[in-house]
Amino acid sequence: MLHGVLNIYKEKGYTSHDVVAKLRRIVGQKKIGHTGTLDPDAVGVLPVCLGKATKVCDMLTDKDKTYEAVLLLGKVTDTQDSSGRILAESDIQNLEEQEVQKAVCSFAGEYDQIPPMYSALKVNGKKLYELARNGQEVERKPRRVIIHKIRILKMELPRVHMEVTCSKGTYIRTLCHDIGQSLGCGGIMESLVRTRVERFAIEDSIRLEEAEELMQAGKLTERMIPVDQMFEGYVKLYLKTEAAKAVRNGNIFWPGDILWMGVEAEETFIRPYRDREKVRVYDEERNFIAVYEYREEKKCFQIVRMFFDGRE
The missing domain is CATH 2.30.130.10 (PUA domain)
Known part of the structure; x- marks a missing residue:
């Protein structure tokens, strides 16, 4: 059995569970777990724990994460991203870049975020997204999250390219929605890339196809972080x-x-x-x-x- 943590690049269209299932087939062992859900449309860093390292899954889930996101202003959807049903659209021609910059930066620090209906959180034993798909909306309690750092990488209105470093439990979709609400025009997350989880950076990640090639060559362990090094x-x-x-x-x-x-x-x-x-x-x-x-x-x-x- 292999023991350690792999820095996997989750590709678009895969769920985090899909990645685990494919790795189980590639490696030939069941004891594998991921360290935090990424939406199917999102891509980027997904540390995956094998063998004894599954005992550190929760520790990595608790770590701060960094994302690059594209905020699209002027739209509101039921999922808070581009995959959802459009609920409202606004004209943003009079919106100035300075105003957008101020709104984005105002979210740095702690704030109370209401989790989206399209999420895996459970209420009375049912996942919110299951209720949402049945047309139900239930009250969700705000959760305190921390935006450690937020900066604009590029602004081409109605799109705003941002880098966000945040605490666990932060929904970037909801952050985009909240920025749009603060501007009075609405906003959705158009794309999302997770670039870092703790020490795991996107430039060091490997795709599932590469993991399979390394496994066949007997070199996969060379790309794994040993369990004890997680506590260096x-x-x-x-x-x-x-x-x-x-x-x-x-x-x-x-x-x-x-x-x-x-x-x-x-x-x-x-x-x-x-x-x-x-x-x-x-x-x-x-x-x-x-x-x-x-x-x-x-x-x-x-x-x-x-x-x-x-x-x-």
Whole structure:
């Protein structure tokens, strides 16, 4: 079984689930998961987790993301993008670029966003898009999202090309709709490219066709990020034999159980740790076991997430 994270370029027309299904066929294993839904019409970065790395799917879903979107002003649709039914159209001839610039930039920071009806969020056990397709509209609670950065790349009214870096749970379709509403003319998302998720950038992504070629050549693992490298910001701790055995069962360990530490496992000095500081834990043979965190009150390390498979 393969273990690691692949930076896949999701092409237009595929759902995120389609990508997972195709990779399962290419790789020949079921244990694969994606890290956040992209609409079928959207393209770009979709990190896909294989094997043990499926345990970090939720961690990547929580990361900030960067998009390039085209906002088309003067239209409103039921899906908030170009695939939907047109509900209203407005003349924007009198709209000035300076006014648009101001409106776009005003969305930087935190704001309460109402999720669109055409989304996978559930209300009373039913997905919103299923209700929308049946002609139903239900009340949705606003959700606080963060637009870390928004800038205009090019303006050719009625189109505005934007780059947006935002928190998890942000709908770019809805952001486009909201900008249009603030201008009084309406707006929809005409196209969307996800260019980055955490460390995964679009220029490093591979298409499914390339993934299949690499798999057949026995080189797919060369394009995968190993599981432990997903936590490269955490210090490495190598444990004594008995402590490593205990950790494989999820037990706590103490600073005195540490054999050595550091990126190259050459540091023997055991430094103090901050409360809740997370670390990567390995055995003497440098096999990655788990992520732990230091608990100051008990002066010990407790498990955060286990990556050791008892069948190994």
